[in-house]
Amino acid sequence: MIDKLPTVKKLMRHLHQVPFLATKNLYRVTSYFLQLDQERLQQFCAALQEAKSKIILCNVCFVWQEKDTDCVFCADSSRDDSVICVVESWHELLVIERTQAYRGMYHVLGGVISPLDGISASDLKIDELVTRAALGVNEIIFALNQTPEGEATSAFIARKLQQLPLKITCLAKGVPIGSNLEFVDRLTVSKALTDRRSF
Numbered sequence: 001m002i003d004k005l006p007t008v009k010k011l012m013r014h015l016h017q018v019p020f021l022a023t024k025n026l027y028r029v030t031s032y033f034l035q036l037d038q039e040r041l042q043q044f045c046a047a048l049q050e051a052k053s054k055i056i057l058c059n060v061c062f063v064w065q066e067k068d069t070d071c072v073f074c075a076d077s078s079r080d081d082s083v084i085c086v087v088e089s090w091h092e093l094l095v096i097e098r099t100q101a102y103r104g105m106y107h108v109l110g111g112v113i114s115p116l117d118g119i120s121a122s123d124l125k126i127d128e129l130v131t132r133a134a135l136g137v138n139e140i141i142f143a144l145n146q147t148p149e150g151e152a153t154s155a156f157i158a159r160k161l162q163q164l165p166l167k168i169t170c171l172a173k174g175v176p177i178g179s180n181l182e183f184v185d186r187l188t189v190s191k192a193l194t195d196r197r198s199f
């Protein structure tokens with residue numbers, strides 16, 4: 001039936017490329033957009049375009065920031081800039097921020113080393129982290145997902161940092177192995193941070 005509606009098919013093809021949008025929900029999401037009135041649809045498209053044009057990555061910690069304002073973390077003098085927490089993505093950062101148990105800085109790698117997905121160290125912000133660490137940081141906390149790729153990435157970075165006079169730690173084992181940090185509850189993350197161990 002969809003084959004006879006080429007315009008709908010085209011829309012669905014685009015929606016299908018949106019990560020995390022389950023295939024089983026494609027019809028529902030398509031219907032939602034088709035039923036939107038013109039004004040709401042324009043607001044939606046405008047919001048998307050505005051975000052795309054006004055949001056950039058901070059060139060120090062690689063967290064999203066508004067183009068015309070300072071980075072929420074780097075510009076906050078109440079945060080401890082002698083500690084850097086290394087995360088895979090923005091999602092994990094939000095999880096840690098929600099605990100309110102951490103007041104240091106962040107470094108978003110942009111993923112983990114994963115040869116099967118074609119992601120190598122040079123695709124990530126690893127060199128930038130090493131440069132930052134060399135400027136006089138006391139502690140680097142690895143808060144990568146405890147997956148084989150996350151562990152391997154932490155080990156790779158630790159080797160690059162070993163010449164520097166700093167402490168390297170990682171989250172306590174309380175965070176279930178193989179789980180995405182995003183799905184672990186606030187208290188567990190908070191405890192994993194306070195009980196962090198030497199890497």
Ligand SMILES: [Zn+2]
Nearest residue numbers: 058061071074
């Ligand atoms: Zn920043």
